[in-house]
Amino acid sequence: MxxxxxxxxxxxxxxxxxxxxxxxxxxxxxxxxxxxxxxxxxxxxxxxxxxxxxxxxxxxxxxxWPPRWSYLDRLWAPLWDTLNIATLGTLLGILIAVPVAFLAARNTTPSLAFARPIALLIIVASRSINSLIWALLLVAIIGPGLLAGIIAIGLRSIGFIGKLLYEAIEEIDESQVEAVKATGARGSQVIDYAIVPQILPTFAGISVFRWDINIRESAVLGLVGAGGIGVQLNSSLARLAWSEVTVIFIVILATVVVSEWVSAKVRGAII
Structure with a gap:
């Protein structure tokens, strides 16, 4: 100084x-x-x-105000669609993100020069494009409906899950891997008995957290025709039916609060 x-x-x-x-x-x-x-x-x-x-x-x-509570009966089916979009989209993202994460991690990738850059490119591309943009593209390609919303959520989830998971794989205790290799285990057995048990709690927490996020994101995908409660929201906004919009907002808020509570409980039980 x-x-x-x-x-x-x-x-x-x-x-x-x-x-x-x-x-x-x-x-x-x-x-x-x-x-x-x-x-x-x-x-x-x-x-x-x-x-x-x-x-x-x-x-x-x-x-x-006041909300048009009679409109609530028309929201249960779209709300169920929204939950399905979030859940199935999360599962789709997990199915693709897990192998991508193993390809991206330095200690599990088969090729640092080829496989890892491709895996990282997939992760970055997924994280760079918002789910609403994915939904717009998919609605234009495969038409409006729940399938477009599910795929959009899945594509968006790949980057989130893949990045956190491959970082967790790279931070494992290598001594456990060496101990399993010393028994003469094959590569797949090393993954099953030395790597997966170490990352399983982290993987479960990441998946539940992403499902919680996807419920919020899937609630608005209907604005671009990708199904769910967003379709009802778009219809009410177009008709300037503000009392119906209030009911939809309350339902979305309640759903997010419940999903946040469930997510916290599940993560607490796992971790």
């Missing part, structure tokens, strides 16, 4: 004068960049609408 002297008495300072000027210049550049970015983002903003937003929001809330 720099020390200055005043009347032969050393005085501690956090930074030198040059460092202080550099810090001030950095903060000034950050403020200038923030102002510039704000101007770019609000260049086409109609400020009259922004000023009128509180009144419009109040008017919308007046029309959305």
């Amino acid at each position: 720099p020390v200055s002297h005043l009347a032969d008495r050393p005085i501690w300072t956090r930074r030198t004068t040059r460092q202080q000027f550099a810090a001030y210049a950095g903060w000034l550049a950050l403020v200038a960049l923030t102002i510039f970015a704000f101007q770019v983002m609000t260049r086409d903003t109609i400020w009259f609408f922004v000023q009128d937003a509180p009144r419009q929001a109040g008017d919308l809330l007046d029309r959305a």
Whole structure:
């Protein structure tokens, strides 16, 4: 730390004068960049609408309350579809992510030069594209319906599960692997008896956590035609039936809360 002297008495300072000027210049550049970015983002903003937003929001809330509870009977089947999309999509993601994770992990991949880069590319591609974008593409390819939603959730889940799982594989205790190899076990036996038991709790926790996330994501896939309760939400929004939208929001919120509770209980029991 720099020390200055005043009347032969050393005085501690956090930074030198040059460092202080550099810090001030950095903060000034950050403020200038923030102002510039704000101007770019609000260049086409109609400020009259922004000023009128509180009144419009109040008017919308007046029309959305009280909820139309009679509409609830029409939501059970779409809600069941949403749960199926999340569950089957998670299973599809697991089926693909597990072998991809073993190919991506340095200590289990058959080829660091070929197999591992391909596996990492699959993981990155899956994580880079949102499930809503996957659903848009799949609806255009295979048509609207639950199948598009299931595949979209599955493709999105591959990257999440694969990345966390291959990192867990790379962090295993290698001494257990060496002990099993010393018995003359084949490669598949080493995986079964030395690697899988170590990563099984982590794998179960990752899978349940991803299922919990997928319930939330599958609730909106119907907005692009991929089935589930999002179809009802899109219909109600199109008809400006705000009291029905309120009921749908309450159902989605309750479903997410229950899934969060179930996920926490299952992870707690496993881990």
